[in-house]
Amino acid sequence: MKICVKCQIELRAHENGIVALSMATFGPYELYLADIWRCPQCGWQGIFSNADPFSARHQDADFESVLDKAERTQTVVRFWLNQNEKGGSYLGCYSCYA
Numbered sequence: 070m071k072i073c074v075k076c077q078i079e080l081r082a083h084e085n086g087i088v089a090l091s092m093a094t095f096g097p098y099e100l101y102l103a104d105i106w107r108c109p110q111c112g113w114q115g116i117f118s119n120a121d122p123f124s125a126r127h128q129d130a131d132f133e134s135v136l137d138k139a140e141r142t143q144t145v146v147r148f149w150l151n152q153n154e155k156g157g158s159y160l161g162c163y164s165c166y167a
């Protein structure tokens with residue numbers, strides 16, 4: 070169940086099968102398969118993903134090709150931890166610093 074807090078109306082599926090791409094200081098970090106939902110009243114849009122915990126990570130051998138294919142065939146929405154640090158939010162990858 071997905072509801073717009075402001076309008077108290079259920080969200081509607083707007084676009085299925087998009088990619089949400091988390092961004093780290095060094096660039097693309099994790100790729101999640103997701104859907105865009107939209108409030109039919111006010112137009113608010115949100116991205117929801119059930120990918121657990123991710124569909125592809127930057128250290129995967131085929132990450133570049135998976136991301137490249139997604140950029141060509143799907144809507145890709147990049148996201149950051151917060152607006153102030155847009156362009157570099159997640160400090161890094163534990164796997165890379167191990």
Ligand SMILES: [Zn+2]
Nearest residue numbers: 073076108111
């Ligand atoms: Zn609304």
